[in-house]
Amino acid sequence: MVAMKSAYDFIVVRGTAGNVVAGRLASNPAVSILIIEAGPSNPRDIPDITTPFKAFDLRGSQYDWTYKTTMVDRPDYTRVEKPNTRGKVPGSAATFDDWMAFGGETWGWKGVEKYLKKPAKYFDDEGLYPEALKTTLASEEGILPASHSDLLPEMEPFRDALIKAWVSKGEKLTDDIYSGEMHGLAKGINTIHKGFQSSSYVFVENKPNVTILSSMSSKNLVFDGLTCTGVTVFGSDGEELTFTASREVIVSSGIYESPKLLMLSGLGPDEILKPLGIKTVLSHPHAGKSLLDHPILANVFKLKDGFGLEDHLFRAGPAKTGAIEAYRKHRTGPLNSGYSNFKAYREAQAENGGVDPFGQGGQPHFEIDFVPMFSDAFQWHIPTPTTGNWFAIIVDLLRPVSKPGQVKLNSTNPLEQPNINLNFLADDLDVMALREGVRFVDDILMNGEGMKDVIGEDYPWPVPRNSDAATDKMILERHQTGFHPCGTARLSKNIDEGVNLRVIDASVFFVIPDCRIQNAVYVVAEKGADMIKSDYPSLY
Template identity: 40%
Template sequence: MAVKNGAYFDFIVIGGGTAGNIVAARLAENPHARILVVEAGIGTSKDNEEIRTPGLAMDIRGSKYDWAYKTTMIKRDDYERIEKPNTRGKALGGSSSLNYFSWVPGSKGTFDMWEEYGGKEWTWEPLVPYLRKSVTYHDDAGLYAPELKNIGAGGPIPIAHAELMPEMKPFRELLTKAWKSTGEPVSENIFDGTMRGLVHSVNTIYKGRRSGSFLAVADKPNITIFPESPEYRAAKAANDGLDPFCPYGQPHFELDFIPLFGSAFQWHFPHPNKGSYMTIMVDLVRPVSEGGEVTLNSSDPLQQANINLNYFNNDLDIIAMREGIRFSYDVLKNGEGFKDIVEDEYPWDMPLHDDEAMKRTVLDRSQTSFHPCGTARLAKSIEEGVVNPSLQVHGIKNLRVIDASVIPVIPDCRIQNSVYMVAEKGADAIKRDHADLYH
């Protein structure tokens, strides 16, 4: 959309990402407020089949909708890995247009740790309404506990449990039996501050379509979307056609049990030629290694910054990941039900009983689950962080940062829900400061 010279806006949102669109949509609740959203990527995510089709999520990784940042994953005295891409969404909706859909709130204990940085208002109880404000939960078939409707009602983003495919019922039953046999709980509700147990995932998918923050700004007459701006196109042309800019730093376990069909998922290894198989992902969501860093690569703003995720800088993270892998094997190879049907490993056997070999395996085979955050940290003073509890940049008037970069302590889960929460709370902070527009 062209923006006319001399056009006037009450608010300018730089970046129509997961958080930016929610902020814009909330500010647009006053029909007289004029909001401009500037986005480097496409502005048509709502009608883009590649983005809206969940089954294509892996295909658009590394595509024109992805910033695809080159990152140092691991940098130790004895080991280093540099990889590309580190996916971040470059389209209206940001990473909510490219992510893998998980809707998880995190734990009360972790959010209560935010008090040190933002005060009581940034702890679990006051944040719960914001964690639930952006979404509407759907259980059209009435399969789940009625109280789950409380996790979202009236928000612009529809969410639902992953579809229960009838042909996967034997898999679900065997997995549940194996899990229970280890003494671990099964849970229907991880949304009240305690996250433990085997749970059926809630996703930002509804009726077979991806839900992203682009839905929040659709059909809002007082929001102007300015996608693929001429300034961005000029910067890209000056950088030999390559995307010139870059994001922020990054991240007890999450285990994902994924039954796979045919060629639905191909990443680093080809799928087996025959038979049924599954992939297990062990996620370390509370690392103890020091945070990563983003540093300038040169004085040229078109040069991508240096991004070091700093994974496994502390050996305790390697040990934690090793034990998480061993636990997953215990569930599947010794758990009741599954132990009778697991026949083999692919593409190679895991060296479960050799600590040194497991260390190398963790270093060689680990991948990022994305979700970088925390480089413009929330803090009470300029000496400790970038933004104050109202998300205003310390020392600068009328500038706020409202996105994943303000997160002071990484939530113990995928952070999509947390980013929406930050956006909702940030939008309310703006409204409080503009009582002339928001009564």
């Protein structure tokens, strides 16, 4: 980190993608880059962030934005909660090909495949997996450590029962969900290596030409006509600072904060800007719209004693003491766990004349996560059981058809959270699809060989499996976000009128990925960095 000054070549307004962009632009040591960061500057030194076991504890912590969110807003049902607070999966080739309709040919699978691999460096220290994975999901340029979840010996009985149940129902196992097709039960990969959870901050570590200004809030972007020339920020003392960029400003503030900053700066729909008295730089009717996310339904079963992680992670006793010692001494054991060793991808059967409303390119309809413990990150509305072992099953609807949601301004105060409406389950097809996904998993767990012998009752109340209407009501009441929002500053092929400003983060996604969105965020960041470099041949 270099000394603070007021002008830089590039300014990046925070975020996961922003760190990647800054790190790649820093390849020329003569280029100066400023990162405006809302959070801490030293995430590597914060155990709550880097300890894999702590991931779910971050919800509601000082590192969580705790956005208040409208989950569903139907004529017959409305819910507003505060849910919004990682695994590595690329998505289907067919879904990236859907991006071409919005961003052009270079955003299809063939155009982005190299960027799916570029950020990661894959580790298989014990030689358990195919050698080809080192090039299938990573690259020699990779910086972000990635590896398969540790196969904890404590969880071997659980893994064996799940695999046996899955196969007994005619479903397949796979080692490859990284080549454009995603079907079957696969072992999960995380950005965890040797007990350490990494994130995009690794891209800007040890970069002397990158300055990180942490714990700052963005007030507005600065424009000279239609060119963004800088940004005004302030810290906890309220003092405002304005920084200018001689080359470009890149907004990477994330799915909710990027559109908020754009609108606060005069880029947005007239119906939002004018009532708040915001001077319009450019009337942009789409800013904040097209909000997408994966609705999920998490169910909990009782597990046979000894099959879950609770005793190793939460409850005082020899199992927890041993887990703490293993992590302290060797960075191994349950505290090194990514929680979910397995994830599954599956299509439902189309019953619409052969036409699949959720994707006609063979994409999976569901991602299913199997977590051998009670997980309050997905069930914060349910009391945490004080005894016993439990099993959380999370069914994500990957390609919802409901009308997208929207992010709006509540006021001109940059510290006030935006108004967020996910608009989940507005279309009855999404409710039906989640119902079928839950029943598919129920059948495997309750009737599949192996698992049927180790699970017990639902928690905290029985699932109404014999009634479509009652199940649909349960879905409306208990569904949650998959924490995969995107789309609020969507890219397009043509720009009839625009400003000289780049947005590089999940808000530019055209179609939501049919998996967790982390990998797609890195795609946008890596591709965006290359696009910037190509515009400055004298620098790169």
